[in-house]
Amino acid sequence: MAKGNMPVAVQTFIVQSLACFDSPSVVVAAVRKEYGETITRQSVEGYDPTKKAGERLAKRWRMLFDETRKAFLENTAGIAISHRAVRLRALQRMAEKAEDQGNMGLAKDLLKQAAEEVGNVYSNRRELTGKDGKDLPAPAAPVTFFELPSNGRD
Structure with missing residues (x-):
């Protein structure tokens, strides 16, 4: 299916799927399942502005891609x-x-x-402790520098 003949809903689905790091082959299968449309991997790659094929993507789709990617990276709670x-x-x-x-x-x-x-083997949390497992020392108080009067000296 040519890019111009593709329904807007399908184009939106493709852009959002690619923004969520789905591969073109996964997107092709999802479009076939969701919309019953048959598309090629190459046509899907044209909607990815991070790829050579998508470098001339319309501003509308590029903005949707960027917004979706940002939201996807910031919010993993929905996964x-x-x-x-x-x-x-x-x-x-x-x-x-x-x-x-x-x-x-x-x-x-x-x-x-x-x-x-x-047992948290798969987490990257690290507990910071001081020597021999004791608490870390309190941070030093901030030092403030004051400008002293020159008293006529240069």
């Missing part, structure tokens, strides 16, 4: 898998299914991953 409880629940379902099918190796790996998830 279900970013929450620990959702990840643990999915791991539980997978482990139960693996166990029912007799795949004990996979079940063991999933249980290990769940334990690591609970």
Whole structure:
């Protein structure tokens, strides 16, 4: 389907999907599923201003891309898998299914991953402490410099 013949809703969907870091092939499949439209990867790449094919993208679509990308990067709360409880629940379902099918190796790996998830192995939080685990010293008071009168001296 040519760019000019594509409905605005499909174009908007493509731009927003690309802004959320979906690959062109994923976008093609999603457009086919959501709208029943058949498009090519190359036509999808034309809507990505970060790629060579999209460098001449209309200002309207470029602004939508930038706004969507900014919102996506700032707000991960809307992504279900970013929450620990959702990840643990999915791991539980997978482990139960693996166990029912007799795949004990996979079940063991999933249980290990769940334990690591609970133990914050996958987080990048760091606790800062002083020597021997004691509290860090309080920050020094700020130093203020005052301009002294010159008393006629140069």
